[in-house]
Amino acid sequence: MLDIGFDIGGTTVKAGALKNGRVVKKAVYPTPFGDPDALIALIRSAAGELCAGEPVAALGVTVPGSVSKDGGIIDAWNIGVRDLPLKTLLMGEVAAERYIVRNDADAAAVAELHAGALKGVKTGLMLTLGTGVGGSLILNGELFTGGLGRGTEPGHAMLDRGGIKCGCGHSGCIETLCSATALKRLAEAACQKGSGMIYLKHAEGAKVDAKLAIECALAGDETALDVFSEYTDALSDAIASFVNVIDPEVIVIGGGVSGAGGFLLDILREKVPPRTFFGSCGRIAAANAGNDAGLIGAVM
Amino acid sequence: MLDIGFDIGGTTVKAGALKNGRVVKKAVYPTPFGDPDALIALIRSAAGELCAGEPVAALGVTVPGSVSKDGGIIDAWNIGVRDLPLKTLLMGEVAAERYIVRNDADAAAVAELHAGALKGVKTGLMLTLGTGVGGSLILNGELFTGGLGRGTEPGHAMLDRGGIKCGCGHSGCIETLCSATALKRLAEAACQKGSGMIYLKHAEGAKVDAKLAIECALAGDETALDVFSEYTDALSDAIASFVNVIDPEVIVIGGGVSGAGGFLLDILREKVPPRTFFGSCGRIAAANAGNDAGLIGAVM
Numbered sequence: 168m169l170d171i172g173f174d175i176g177g178t179t180v181k182a183g184a185l186k187n188g189r190v191v192k193k194a195v196y197p198t199p200f201g202d203p204d205a206l207i208a209l210i211r212s213a214a215g216e217l218c219a220g221e222p223v224a225a226l227g228v229t230v231p232g233s234v235s236k237d238g239g240i241i242d243a244w245n246i247g248v249r250d251l252p253l254k255t256l257l258m259g260e261v262a263a264e265r266y267i268v269r270n271d272a273d274a275a276a277v278a279e280l281h282a283g284a285l286k287g288v289k290t291g292l293m294l295t296l297g298t299g300v301g302g303s304l305i306l307n308g309e310l311f312t313g314g315l316g317r318g319t320e321p322g323h324a325m326l327d328r329g330g331i332k333c334g335c336g337h338s339g340c341i342e343t344l345c346s347a348t349a350l351k352r353l354a355e356a357a358c359q360k361g362s363g364m365i366y367l368k369h370a371e372g373a374k375v376d377a378k379l380a381i382e383c384a385l386a387g388d389e390t391a392l393d394v395f396s397e398y399t400d401a402l403s404d405a406i407a408s409f410v411n412v413i414d415p416e417v418i419v420i421g422g423g424v425s426g427a428g429g430f431l432l433d434i435l436r437e438k439v440p441p442r443t444f445f446g447s448c449g450r451i452a453a454a455n456a457g458n459d460a461g462l463i464g465a466v467m
Numbered sequence: 468m469l470d471i472g473f474d475i476g477g478t479t480v481k482a483g484a485l486k487n488g489r490v491v492k493k494a495v496y497p498t499p500f501g502d503p504d505a506l507i508a509l510i511r512s513a514a515g516e517l518c519a520g521e522p523v524a525a526l527g528v529t530v531p532g533s534v535s536k537d538g539g540i541i542d543a544w545n546i547g548v549r550d551l552p553l554k555t556l557l558m559g560e561v562a563a564e565r566y567i568v569r570n571d572a573d574a575a576a577v578a579e580l581h582a583g584a585l586k587g588v589k590t591g592l593m594l595t596l597g598t599g600v601g602g603s604l605i606l607n608g609e610l611f612t613g614g615l616g617r618g619t620e621p622g623h624a625m626l627d628r629g630g631i632k633c634g635c636g637h638s639g640c641i642e643t644l645c646s647a648t649a650l651k652r653l654a655e656a657a658c659q660k661g662s663g664m665i666y667l668k669h670a671e672g673a674k675v676d677a678k679l680a681i682e683c684a685l686a687g688d689e690t691a692l693d694v695f696s697e698y699t700d701a702l703s704d705a706i707a708s709f710v711n712v713i714d715p716e717v718i719v720i721g722g723g724v725s726g727a728g729g730f731l732l733d734i735l736r737e738k739v740p741p742r743t744f745f746g747s748c749g750r751i752a753a754a755n756a757g758n759d760a761g762l763i764g765a766v767m
Contacts (some may be wrong), residue, residue, distance in 0.1 A: 233744060233745060241745065242744070242745075289614065290613075290614025290615075291614070302712075304712075304713070306606055306607070306611075307606070307607055311606075311713070313590075313713065313714035314589065314590025314591070314713055314714045314715045314716045314749060315590075315714045315716065315749060317714065317745060318714075319711065319712055319713060319714060320711045320712075320744040320745075321711065321712045323708075323711045323744045324624070324708040324709075324711050324712050325626055325704050325705075325707070325708045326625055326626075326628055327627070327628040327629075328626055328627040328628075328630070328639075328644075328701070328704060329627075330628070335744055337707075337742060337744075339628075344628075401628070404625050404628060405625075407625070407637075408623075408624040408625045409624075409712075411619065411620045411621065411623045411624050412602075412604070412619055412620075412621045412624050412709075412712065413604070413611070413613065413614055413619060414613035414614045414615045414617065414618075414619060415614045416614045416615065442637060444533060444542070444620040444623045444635055444637075445533060445541065445542075445617060445620075449614060449615060
């Protein structure tokens with residue numbers, strides 16, 4: 168028996184076959200945007216290839232958006248899908264014993280809770296800094312799925328009233344300032360100004376994105392350091408807000424931007440405490456359940 | 468045996484003697500600002516008067532600020548007090564069987580949880596709109612005292628980055644836009660412009676505050692309605708943020724501004740849902756544990 172997991176992101180769909188909680192086979196596909204039929208066809212054919220005739224125990228899918236109690240997508244604007252009864256539809260497409268559809272940030276938090284930075288934690292926060300900002304709360308030692316059971320979207324708490332328009336339709340959400348997309352936007356603006364290593368790399372044809380900004384900042388480029396400082400100011404304000412609301416024991420940072428590692432964590436550990444009401448905060452740590460956390464959390 | 472409760476606010480200290488959870492005797496004093504010695508002297512003498520020689524079971528004090536696990540004030544800038552081991556000091560001043568020092572918003576939420584709008588609720592939010600914005604979370608059917616046990620300060624989550632300076636030392640906190648003080652500030656600005664009933668009342672010497680703004684808005688004054696609309700826009704943004712983070716079953720509004728009653732609630736019920744990620748939210752209700760909720764919650 169195998170488990171099959173899908174981690175649907177704004178850019179790619181990661182798929183994997185798992186045996187005893189370990190990924191044994193993987194594949195990556197571009198995300199079909201705004202096309203539910205293509206998405207379901209992709210899951211069907213990829214699941215077929217990954218299981219190669221073996222029976223499937225759990226089929227788990229994570230989605231970058233809100234998921235209803237019965238496994239339907241409420242709104243996942245990052246992939247252009249709304250009001251889709253995904254779990255029900257998959258039951259008719261892929262043969263499996265169990266079907267799980269989960270918010271991607273929640274899946275990542277579940278993986279951290281079982282085998283990562285949130286292990287043994289009673290009150291925790293996980294922020295996944297990718298195309299958007301996924302957020303999950305651990306309360307009472309468990310994943311908190313919201314008072315009305317439809318998940319939570321901490322990345323869409325307002326931080327900057329009247330600010331940048333968010334993909335969710337509102338404006339000034341934490342996501343607009345703290346996602347990898349926001350870091351990319353700042354890096355692009357810096358390249359317009361035309362100075363430093365980040366500008367030169369851009370002029371040489373390098374793709375300007377969060378990764379480049381981090382790479383250049385790590386290398387000591389002044390322009391990139393300014394960009395990263397502006398970005399971490401906003402991220403620290405957001406984290407401080409969560410400290411004031413739930414005061415987590417541990418704050419875990421995951422997603423693409425967490426690739427900056429200790430460089431990012433050290434900045435946050437310096438910037439966050441003085442911005443909180445209390446003047447101090449719980450531990451700030453990097454996600455460490457590994458690259459396959461999304462796939463593992465999908466089938467858990 | 469009596470219980471003695473103190474509800475310390477930014478303007479007044481309400482005191483009461485309670486028998487079997489009901490207030491039997493009351494007194495009100497002006498709050499001594501930034502003077503811990505005067506505050507303790509006030510509690511000592513008022514407790515003496517209220518108990519009139521009867522033995523005291525519980526002495527409960529609520530504070531508009533953060534309180535440590537051992538009943539010390541961490542920071543209550545509204546009354547100008549920081550780092551004061553209040554519970555320990557009171558033990559040497561007033562004879563009682565038990566001593567309780569609690570955040571005022573938490574005390575109000577405890578009163579609502581036991582006998583008000585939060586009765587039977589598993590996931591709830593209470594916002595107390597007074598001099599500041601007190602906030603409390605009910606999680607798992609109980610008052611949530613924060614992951615590190617030092618209470619929570621939802622009113623100091625950031626809403627308007629780079630916005631108005633808050634008494635807590637940071638800027639753009641929910642409190643800066645959603646307190647009765649914020650409503651007063653908007654009303655004062657409207658009076659500067661010089662039109663409408665609110666201006667006339669101001670010109671006749673009426674005190675311009677949240678109460679006057681509400682009174683004139685209720686009477687249909689256009690200027691006051693604009694003020695109230697601007698205020699409820701910000702308050703709705705704040706509530707929508709909490710919906711995105713914890714999605715409470717019930718959102719309870721207390722404090723001075725909640726005196727606007729159904730007029731306020733109807734506006735919030737219209738404005739909040741479309742501002743949330745989900746497009747809908749739990750029930751919005753007024754605090755209904757009564758005027759003595761602070762005193763009752765203090766000794767509970």
